[in-house]
Amino acid sequence: MKITIVGTGYVGLVTGACLAEIGNDVFCVDVDPRKIEILNNGGVPIHEPGLLEMLNRVRAAGRIQFSTDVKASVEHGEIQFIAVGTPPDEDGSADLQYVLAAARNIGKYSNGFKVIVDKSTVPVGTASHVRNVIEEELKARGLESSDKYRFSVVSNPEFLKEGAAVDDFMRPDRIVIGIDDDADGNRAREKMKRLYTPFNRNHERTLYMDVRSAEFTKYAANAMLATRISFMNDLSNLADTVGADIEAVRRGIGSDPRIGYHFLYAGCGYGGSCFPKDVQALVQMARENGHQLRILEAVEAVNDDQKEVLVNKIVKRMGEDLRGRTFALWGLAFKPQTDDMREASSRRIAAALLARGATVRAYDPVSMQEAERVIALDLADRPEDMKRLHFVQTQKEALTGADALVIVTEWKEFKSPDFGHLKSELKMPVIFDGRNLYEPEAMAELGIDYYAIGRPHVELDSNRN
Incomplete structure (x- = not known):
């Protein structure tokens, strides 16, 4: 045809x-x-x-x-x-x-x-x-x-x-x-x-x-998936407060076939070209027709707040004034296997760290060129901050001279790094993991101070080398 x-x-x-x-x-x-x-x-x-x-x-x-x-x-x-x-x-x-x-x-x-x-x-x-x-x-x-x-x-x-x-x-x-x-x-x-x-x-x-039902189906599908993400992110923040492990909770509820495991991972917020735009459009469509989609309004608000959660953990651990601090940033695209930077959480996180005076060394396997373009636009009125943002060629290079590591995108190559090299390169060493890639107990065993999303923080043994 x-x-x-x-x-x-x-x-x-x-x-x-x-x-x-x-x-x-x-x-x-x-x-x-x-x-x-x-x-x-x-x-x-x-x-x-x-x-x-x-x-x-x-x-x-x-x-x-x-x-x-x-x-x-x-x-x-x-x-x-x-x-x-x-x-x-x-x-x-x-x-x-x-x-x-x-x-x-x-x-x-x-x-x-x-x-x-x-x-x-x-x-x-x-x-x-x-x-x-x-x-x-x-x-x-x-x-x-x-x-x-x-x-x-x-x-x-x-x-x-x-x-x-x-x-x-x-x-x-x-x-x-x-x-x-x-x-x-x-x-x-x-x-x-x-x-x-x-x-x-x-x-x-x-x-x-019918045509109208088909048009509605697309929005409804993306809205449901976004809702699952924000639901888990909201629960993860409560888990942080009460001392529960959101990963254990995820496995517990996901094993119910009526719920399933898809889109139940806590993290630092969704982005991309679809979920943010489609949730907003569906909410606005409802308003234009005299309705209020209260659940989706909450989904959007939770997602917006979630992009600050990792920054808040960094500030709580290292202080509001981050001048003189350097952070390795792994992952820039909104998700793995794409170079899409639209509504990517990395943009908010990098901007927040730079605004507090930090230096950021950023790496992504695919989206470096696009990330540099969009973040330069984000910081167009902050040229001094932009000077402290460095895009490097490898994940190991990002660690050089860094005080701590911040993980934003769950690329496969980040899932099993050389922790010995990582620990030797980081000055502190501390990991702030926005995608819950590692086990807190295992990180503590390695002597790494590990902060994840909705997972208990394991205090390091002061006698550990």
Whole structure:
């Protein structure tokens, strides 16, 4: 099938590459010429495991192309995926300007029946706005009553985890399709069924529903996962106070099959492109419709506070004035296997340490370049602080001259470091672990003063060497 993907971000590129991988003819369009140049030169503008290798295969097979030519992209695809960004507006609602711009171009250049697929995460009712914009453009061309130029707007939300997006697309646990129950919707349904048939070979994964329910499903899914994270983070702070171990609690409740273990890990707050934005958008959507989502308002507040918990532990242990102190910072991206720095906890933590006069030596296996860019923007009005932030090339180099280690992202290479080397390099030595990678008792045995999230602090034996 001939497919057009509007937008070459995480969702657009993964969708385009995976659909080309199974044999479709894919046209990816973006208004950013820099991204298109990178893609046409054999690169990829984002870090996503397995994506570059897949793109190389489908490029070599001639099943994918990248361009800024909007007219050609609309004329190419019988199915038009809109996979552009929906950044939060000032009030937290989703900004639909890029979605509606894509829809306007489809109406302006449509050359036949089109299935327009909202792949971007959009508020309930967006499909109606997309439909109206396309109809306006067709009317301006005098084509609003032509059977040839009919179309159907479909909601097909993505459920891709950054760091595992290629796997998630190729082996989905569900495919949600919201579609109108009319003649055009029936035509669209057949095309979408044909498109996704290769992903339903073993068993049917497709869930058909009305458009508004499909739009709502995406927000509800992310809101539920964010709720689980904030729930555990809130409990972890109480565990700190009463002397319980949140890891033991996690195992105790996660063993209940009605609860499960996923997204029950306490830490220093969630980030990324989805959870913060989608929780805010759903809360704002409720307000606009006269409702209050009190649980999600609390989820958002807990997450905001959680990004300060590790800093508070540092201040309690080492004092409010951190001038003359140096901290090794392991992990910058909001999660492993990505270079995404959006809403990353490391940004708040680094800024807070620098504001107290500390020097920070930061390392991340993947996101160094992006981290330097965004943190420079964060600290644009604090040039003196920025001078005390150093990005280094290895995790061991980060330890050099440091008083203590701060762990923010749970990259695999941080899970079993050389503790002997670590202890010899750190002046104190102290670890502040925002991801609970190590066992407190084991750290105490090694003579390391270890502070985690919601886990008991084990006092060091003063007689220990």
